[in-house]
Amino acid sequence: MFCVVEDNKRKDVWWKQTSELIAETLVQILKGEPKEKVPGSWRSSSPLIQGLSVFKVTRRCNIILGVKEYAELCLLVSSETSMDKKHLDDVLLALMNLCAQSMVSELVLLLPLLFRLRQPGADANKVGPSVEEENWSGLESVYYRQFRENIQSHPDKRK
Numbered sequence: 001m002f003c004v005v006e007d008n009k010r011k012d013v014w015w016k017q018t019s020e021l022i023a024e025t026l027v028q029i030l031k032g033e034p035k036e037k038v039p040g041s042w043r044s045s046s047p048l049i050q051g052l053s054v055f056k057v058t059r060r061c062n063i064i065l066g067v068k069e070y071a072e073l074c075l076l077v078s079s080e081t082s083m084d085k086k087h088l089d090d091v092l093l094a095l096m097n098l099c100a101q102s103m104v105s106e107l108v109l110l111l112p113l114l115f116r117l118r119q120p121g122a123d124a125n126k127v128g129p130s131v132e133e134e135n136w137s138g139l140e141s142v143y144y145r146q147f148r149e150n151i152q153s154h155p156d157k158r159k
Helices: 001-031 049-061 066-076 088-103 104-119 133-137 146-151
Strands: none
Touching: 001 066, 001 088, 049 066, 049 088, 066 088, 066 104, 088 104, 088 146, 104 146
16 A cells, blocks of 8 residues: 555656646746757747647646736737637637636637637627527637736736
8 A cells, every 4th residue: 555655746746746747847838948959840830830839739738827927928929920720719718717717817818819810790690688698708618808807906917
């Protein structure tokens, strides 16, 4: 029994150290440094692909970045002018909801990207006087109302 407990402790320490190393590398990627340490194909990929790839790795590996790092991720992803619309909507929604829950004020930078990914007028039949804000604003599946209400009590996060 003692050997199993010790083995589990070693695995936990190993996983923690590995997670920290991955997180440090992801933060360096977000900051664009050092370029010579990343493969050439990565350097030539778009900021959108880089940012969403970093986000997917954090989710798959259960790595939690800080608010500052999520803000950098929002800045990187929102800086892209042309994008591949395939499969990005779900990843972008997940990133937006995580930023909303973490009170990352740069979440608002992702709204234009979300609107570019969505089909224009897709929910036009839902417009009317009794329609919920999420429907007419195009923010269904985003915790935006909750984020807006929460951020009002934090003037330091409003810019």
